[in-house]
Amino acid sequence: MFDPHLVKKDFPILSRVIENKPLVYLDSASTSQKPQSVIDAITNYYANSNANIHRGVYTIAQEADAAYEATRESVKTFINAKSTEEIIFTRNTTEGINLVAYTWAEQNIHEGDIIIVSALEHHSNLIPWQQVAIKKNARLEVIPLSRNPETPYLLDMEWLKKYLTENKSVKLIAITHASNVTGTINPIKEIASLAHSLGSAKILIDGAQSAAHLPIDVQDFDCDFFAFSSHKMLGPTGVGILYGKKNLLEEMPPFLFGGDMIREVHQRDATWNDLPWKFEAGTQNIADVIAFKEAITYLTNLGMENVRQHDQKLIGYARAKLENIKNLKLHIPKNDTDMTGVISFAISGIHPHDIAEIFNSENVCIRGGNHCAKPLMESISVPATARISFSVYNTEEDIDIAIEAIMKAKKIFNIS
Amino acid sequence: MDLYAENILDHFQNPRNHGRLDKPTITVDDANPLCGDKLVLDLTVENSHIKEIGFDGSGCAISQAAMSILTEEILHKSLTDAESFSKDELYKLLGVAISPARVKCALLGYTLLKKAIILLKHQAQ
Numbered sequence: 001m002f003d004p005h006l007v008k009k010d011f012p013i014l015s016r017v018i019e020n021k022p023l024v025y026l027d028s029a030s031t032s033q034k035p036q037s038v039i040d041a042i043t044n045y046y047a048n049s050n051a052n053i054h055r056g057v058y059t060i061a062q063e064a065d066a067a068y069e070a071t072r073e074s075v076k077t078f079i080n081a082k083s084t085e086e087i088i089f090t091r092n093t094t095e096g097i098n099l100v101a102y103t104w105a106e107q108n109i110h111e112g113d114i115i116i117v118s119a120l121e122h123h124s125n126l127i128p129w130q131q132v133a134i135k136k137n138a139r140l141e142v143i144p145l146s147r148n149p150e151t152p153y154l155l156d157m158e159w160l161k162k163y164l165t166e167n168k169s170v171k172l173i174a175i176t177h178a179s180n181v182t183g184t185i186n187p188i189k190e191i192a193s194l195a196h197s198l199g200s201a202k203i204l205i206d207g208a209q210s211a212a213h214l215p216i217d218v219q220d221f222d223c224d225f226f227a228f229s230s231h232k233m234l235g236p237t238g239v240g241i242l243y244g245k246k247n248l249l250e251e252m253p254p255f256l257f258g259g260d261m262i263r264e265v266h267q268r269d270a271t272w273n274d275l276p277w278k279f280e281a282g283t284q285n286i287a288d289v290i291a292f293k294e295a296i297t298y299l300t301n302l303g304m305e306n307v308r309q310h311d312q313k314l315i316g317y318a319r320a321k322l323e324n325i326k327n328l329k330l331h332i333p334k335n336d337t338d339m340t341g342v343i344s345f346a347i348s349g350i351h352p353h354d355i356a357e358i359f360n361s362e363n364v365c366i367r368g369g370n371h372c373a374k375p376l377m378e379s380i381s382v383p384a385t386a387r388i389s390f391s392v393y394n395t396e397e398d399i400d401i402a403i404e405a406i407m408k409a410k411k412i413f414n415i416s
Numbered sequence: 417m418d419l420y421a422e423n424i425l426d427h428f429q430n431p432r433n434h435g436r437l438d439k440p441t442i443t444v445d446d447a448n449p450l451c452g453d454k455l456v457l458d459l460t461v462e463n464s465h466i467k468e469i470g471f472d473g474s475g476c477a478i479s480q481a482a483m484s485i486l487t488e489e490i491l492h493k494s495l496t497d498a499e500s501f502s503k504d505e506l507y508k509l510l511g512v513a514i515s516p517a518r519v520k521c522a523l524l525g526y527t528l529l530k531k532a533i534i535l536l537k538h539q540a541q
């Protein structure tokens with residue numbers, strides 16, 4: 001295990017003090033903070049190696065090129081892909097999912113086909129599929145939450161199994177690995193195997209919330225696509241990653257057309273570059289991709305198993321404290337092992353927005369709102385939740401400060 | 417913690433003119449999609465004056481208290497006066513500093529009222 005107090009020291013923003021109160025950052029599900037090594041890598045690129053990639057013959061261009069491709073190699077290892085051809089850089093998770101919706105789905109979803117999502121989806125993994133369904137006259141189905149009181153906030157896997165035996169025209173299951181509201185970890189390996197047992201169905205995993213919290217092994221999961229964002233895993237904003245199985249990526253048409261993604265160009269037509277560059281049109285976000293490698297190195301040095309253990313420890317610690325607070329309801333699974341470090345809660349009589357505002361008066365950053373998961377809010381019958389989320393730099397002391405902020409909110413609103 | 421001044425909390429926890437009207441002249445509703453604040457506002461109008469006002473809603477203290485405060489202010493006013501009632505006057509009544517992040521909450525009820533007046537004018541034409 002690592003000591004999060006030492007980790008904290010690597011993140012300059014976490015030493016900020018505002019109005020005499022230290023910054024306590026508990027909103028990493030939204031975006032994580034960045035260690036000095038990532039910040040330095042951005043500066044270093046601009047100060048020393050700034051050049052466009054894939055075209056220059058001069059030294060700094062070669063350096064930029066090598067560094068950019070080195071990140072791809074790191075990502076490949078981090079998620080255990082078979083080859084770097086399967087790693088496509090995008091802007092974020094949302095763009096990765098849209099890439100699949102505009103290319104793979106365009107070719108493979110037809111009238112009457114079924115796309116399945118879950119009740120836990122972020123809008124990013126819902127709206128693109130709504131649009132495909134509308135455009136193609138396909139059907140969108142939703143795996144509901146379990147109604148068994150023993151398994152709250154988990155998906156109803158029995159529903160899915162039954163549905164798949166009765167509906168053979170399912171072509172895609174697009175599902176989040178971990179929920180950004182309840183923390184729920186979905187059994188994606190099992191779902192992938194169910195999808196593949198249908199023959200032609202594929203599975204896309206939204207890994208936005210899992211990549212920073214769980215060891216990722218796309219070959220073990222046997223998923224067809226896996227999309228995630230650098231900014232939620234200690235890296236810069238503006239970099240997303242789409243993993244896709246090579247045979248699928250090869251058959252997909254390009255997403256965006258222009259420079260870099262072409263092989264041969266004539267006046268009236270063109271052919272496409274090899275993977276993965278076929279999907280990387282135009283000048284890429286070179287600096288941030290290069291710096292993202294440092295984020296992967298940081299997480300790898302901590303060890304993703306250790307990261308997971310740390311997360312579990314904080315969940316257990318927070319749950320024990322939160323469960324004892326009167327008039328506070330947790331919207332999370334019963335078992336710590338079923339979730340990542342994302343804890344939604346509600347306090348009767350105080351709107352989540354007000355909770356977040358009072359937290360802010362203590363310089364504690366949390367989110368209050370629907371977390372871009374409006375249908376999920378409806379499923380769990382709340383307008384919004386307050387949400388605390390953890391990363392590697394959070395400590396038990398951070399949770400203690402959050403608990404004090406909750407007590408302060410209750411006092412202001414006169415809630416027992 | 418200036419935002420949660422006694423005035424705001426009082427209106428949030430004991431909203432005035434709370435509850436729907438039986439036969440409103442006009443009903444308007446709106447929601448703040450980011451935080452889930454919701455409001456529905458009923459007005460009955462007689463001789464170009466706001467005779468009755470009622471609202472229902474859910475959401476943060478700011479959105480609900482601001483609505484309550486606003487209803488108290490404009491009840492029995494002429495539509496012309498209600499129409500010219502300004503944001504600054506509302507902020508003055510709220511009496512607390514509203515940060516940019518909370519402007520939408522504070523003004524949700526205000527924009528509803530303005531919407532109602534525009535619709536009423538259209539109806540009258």
Ligand SMILES: Cc1ncc(COP(=O)(O)O)c(C=O)c1O
Binds near residue numbers: 095122124125
């Ligand atoms: C589960 C989930 N999916 C997708 C996204 C979208 O990520 P991005 O905004 O980086 O595209 C998020 C981010 O909040 C998320 O939590």
